[in-house]
Amino acid sequence: MRLSPDQMIFWQHGFLKLNGTIVFTWGLMLVLAVGSKLITRKLSTDLKRSRWQNLLEIVVTGIEKQIEDVGLRHPEKYIGFLGSLFLFVALAALCTIIPGYEPPTASLSTTAALALCVFVAVPMFGIEADGLGGYLKSYMEPTVIMLPFNVISELSRTLALAVRLFGNMMSGAMIIGILLTITPFLFPIVMTALGLLTGMVQAYIFSILAAVYIAAATRTRKPKPAPVPKT
């Protein structure tokens, strides 16, 4: 019973292993990078445009609108990070249709890496918005007593992000594996469809949660009172 794509070894030399997680992650990155490069080679701004450009525009404007709804006012600053998160996790879930493919997010190492990226990005965006002192002061936000709780909540949020995505992806793959040994023909297909749905929802949840954490770190603390003109 294979618990994760870490155990699919394609090539091994000493302690260097090329396992399923690495191969599928690099495959996804290749598809995303090469696909976007090919589509954006000749962008057109008039009414005649290729359908792939239309698709990309729908995706990008959709993500921008979602980021703005969450409360981040200049979505173009954050869409690079948040959009990439969403597209990677969504494509990883979508490619489950391809036989022989295991989503790399079904391995705790991939999801831990993604969660660590969010863990590093939130203070980076917060410091960029508020300055180092302002951001560190936000940890003592209601009172100084809340400092350890705020720090613990930062760490536990990151852990929850990683385990949530890992659990959802791994459970999808495992249910299909178990059902294949019990009822081979109908239920694995149904469970694959359910796995696709939960994969898309989890991709959306991951990026929306990252956006919410960044919004919480970059919101303006106290509005500066407007200067009263001296009459």
Add this chain to the structure above:
Amino acid sequence: MDNMTLIAVASIVTAGLTTSLGCMCPALGEGRSVATALTALAQQPDASATITRTLFVGLAMIESTAIYCFVVSMILIFANPFWNHVIAQATKVVGK
């Protein structure tokens, strides 16, 4: 009961209990949250985008506790360190 039997029984029973509790309690919570979200949608249909998004984020939060229970059950059944330890010991004894 020797060590192996004890560990096996404890792992199996705990895995079953973990999965059952992990399925029941988050389901109750999610049911309540969806019911409240539907009431809010009926009262304010034009806020449906915000309500739907908040509903999904809340459901994902609740779902993650169910996923924690599932992960623990899977570890108990498939990657149980105590079981691996006693199996390794038993294999060493048989091999001697």
